[in-house]
Amino acid sequence: MAKASHIRGLQATDPLRLAAARVLEVRIKELFAQARGVLDINDIERVHDMRVASRRLRSVLEIFAPCFPAVEHRAALRDVKSLADALGERRDPDVQIAGLRTFKGAVGRSDQPGVEHLIERFRAQQRAGNARLETVLAETQASDLRGRLEALVEAARAESARREGQATA
Amino acid sequence: MKARAVKHVDPSAPLADGLQRIIRVRLDELHSFLPDALEPTGSQAMHDMRIAAKRLRYLLELSAFCFGQYARTAAKRMKELQDLLGEVHDCDVMLPLVLGEVAELRALDAAAVVGAAAGAQDVGPAMVRAAPHASTYRGLELYAAYLQARRALLFARFASTWHDLARRGFRGGLEHALAERPGPASSALHSASANGVGAGDASEQVVAPAGV
Numbered sequence: 001m002a003k004a005s006h007i008r009g010l011q012a013t014d015p016l017r018l019a020a021a022r023v024l025e026v027r028i029k030e031l032f033a034q035a036r037g038v039l040d041i042n043d044i045e046r047v048h049d050m051r052v053a054s055r056r057l058r059s060v061l062e063i064f065a066p067c068f069p070a071v072e073h074r075a076a077l078r079d080v081k082s083l084a085d086a087l088g089e090r091r092d093p094d095v096q097i098a099g100l101r102t103f104k105g106a107v108g109r110s111d112q113p114g115v116e117h118l119i120e121r122f123r124a125q126q127r128a129g130n131a132r133l134e135t136v137l138a139e140t141q142a143s144d145l146r147g148r149l150e151a152l153v154e155a156a157r158a159e160s161a162r163r164e165g166q167a168t169a
Numbered sequence: 170m171k172a173r174a175v176k177h178v179d180p181s182a183p184l185a186d187g188l189q190r191i192i193r194v195r196l197d198e199l200h201s202f203l204p205d206a207l208e209p210t211g212s213q214a215m216h217d218m219r220i221a222a223k224r225l226r227y228l229l230e231l232s233a234f235c236f237g238q239y240a241r242t243a244a245k246r247m248k249e250l251q252d253l254l255g256e257v258h259d260c261d262v263m264l265p266l267v268l269g270e271v272a273e274l275r276a277l278d279a280a281a282v283v284g285a286a287a288g289a290q291d292v293g294p295a296m297v298r299a300a301p302h303a304s305t306y307r308g309l310e311l312y313a314a315y316l317q318a319r320r321a322l323l324f325a326r327f328a329s330t331w332h333d334l335a336r337r338g339f340r341g342g343l344e345h346a347l348a349e350r351p352g353p354a355s356s357a358l359h360s361a362s363a364n365g366v367g368a369g370d371a372s373e374q375v376v377a378p379a380g381v
Contacts, residue, residue: 004230012235012350016187017180023231059227062172063191067180096263103312114308118270163181 004056005030015163020064021156027057028149038087039134041126044094047133051087057149058084068152076152079145086136090129093122170217172224173198185235188228189347192236195225196343207331209324212261219254222247239346246334253327260320267313274302274309 007026010019034050037043061068061077097119104115140146175194178187199221205214226247233241278300285299286292297303 010184010234012185013183015181016178016184019184020180055223056227059224060231062224063188063228063231066178095259100312103315107308107311110304111308111311114305114310115312116308117274117302117305118267118309118312121270159180 015160016064017067017156017163018160020060020067021153021160023060024057024064024149024156025153027053027060028146028153031057032146035137038137039130041094041130044091044098047087047090047094051084051091054080054084054087067156069155072148072152072155076145076148079140079143080149083136083140083145086129086133090126090133093126093129096122097126170220185232185350188232188235189350192225192228192232192347193344195221195228196340199225200340203331207328209321212258215254215327216258216261219251219258222251222254226251236346236350239342243339243343243346246339250327250330250334253323253330257320257323257327260316260323264313264316264320267309267316271306271309271313274305278302 005026007023010022014022031050031053034046034053037046038050040046058077058080061073061080065073065077100115100119100122104112104119107115173194175191178190180187199218202214202218202221205211206218208214226244229236229240229244229247233244281301282292282296282299286296289296
C-alpha cells in the first residue's frame with residue numbers, strides 16, 4: 001500500500017485555512033500519481049493504492065471543509081466521493097476473489113466447485129466494476145477534477161494571505 | 170454514515186485549535202455507537218463505528234504533531250479497531266450473499282428436477298440426479314460455515330479490544346492530550362510517518378493517564 005507523503009513545514013500555529021491548502025495540495029498529487037494502470041485487473045494493488053489515496057483526499061476535504069469556497073468544495077467533494085465509490089466497486093471483488101482462492105486451496109477437492117462458482121460470480125462483478133471505474137475516470141478527466149481541486153488550494157491560500165494582510169495592516 | 174457537523178470552526182484560527190475541536194466531535198461520535206456495537210447482532214452500529222474510527226484515525230494521523238505521542242498511539246488504536254470492524258463487516262456482507270446463492274441454486278435445481286419428472290405422478294429420489302448444481306452446494310455451505318465462525322471470532326476480538334481500550338482510559342487519555350497539548354509544534358521537526366503528517370514529536374510532554 002502506498003504510504004501517505006510527509007507534509008513538511010506545517011506549524012500547529014498556522015492558520016487552519018493555510019494548513020488546509022498545504023495538506024490538500026499534497027493529497028491531490030498522491031491521488032493522481034496512482035491513476036496509471038488502475039484498470040489492469042491483473043495488478044489489483046494499483047486500484048487499492050488509488051482507493052486509499054482517494055480516501056485520504058476525501059478525508060482532508062471533509063476535515064477542512066470550512067476553509068474552502070463552499071460551492072466549489074461541495075462539487076469537488078461529490079466527485080471525489082464518486083471516484084472513491086467506483087474504486088471501491090472494483091476493489092471489493094478483487095479482495096473477495098483473493099480470499100476465495102485462498103479458501104479453495106484449503107478445502108478438499110469435492111468442496112471446490114462451490115467455491116469456484118462463487119469466484120466466477122465475483123469475476124463478473126470485477127468486470128462490471130472495472131467498466132464503471134473506466135467511466136468515472138473519464139468523467140474525472142472531462143470535468144477537470146484535478147484542476148478544480150487545485151483551484152480550491154489556490155483559493156484557500158489567497159484568502160489566507162488576504163486575511164493576514166488585513167491583520168497586519 | 171453522515172459525519173456529525175462540527176460547529177464554530179474558524180478557518181483563521183490556529184491549526185491545532187481547529188483540529189482539537191473536530192477531534193472532540195469525532196471522539197463523541199465514535200462513542201455514540203455504544204453499547205449497540207458491542208452486541209453480536211449490532212451489525213449496523215459496528216459498521217457506523219468503523220466509519221467513525223476511520224474519520225478519527227485520519228484526523229489523529231494528520232494532527233499527531235500538534236498533540237504528542239498519545240495522539241499518535243490513539244491513531245494506531247483506531248486503525249486496529251477500523252481493520253477489525255472492517256473484517257466483521259466483510260463477513261456480514263458475504264454471509265447472506267453466499268446463503269442467497271445457495272437458495273438460488275436450490276430453486277434452479279428444483280425446477281430442473283421438476284422438468285425431468287414431467288408427466289410423472291411424483292418425484293422419485295433418483296430424479297435428483299438431474300439437478301445441475303448438485304456438486305456446488307457443499308463448497309458454498311462450507312464457506313458459509315467458515316464465514317460464520319470467523320465472524321464470531323472477530324466479533325469477540327473486537328469486543329475484547331474495545332473493553333481493553335476503555336479499561337486503559339482511551340477516551341480520557343486522548344482528551345487529556347488535546348487539552349494539555351505541547352507548545353508550538355512543527356511538522357518540519359518530524360520524520361515521515363506511514364500515514365500522517367509526521368512522527369517523532371520532539372516536544373512530546375503529554376503524560377497520558379494510562380498506556381494505551
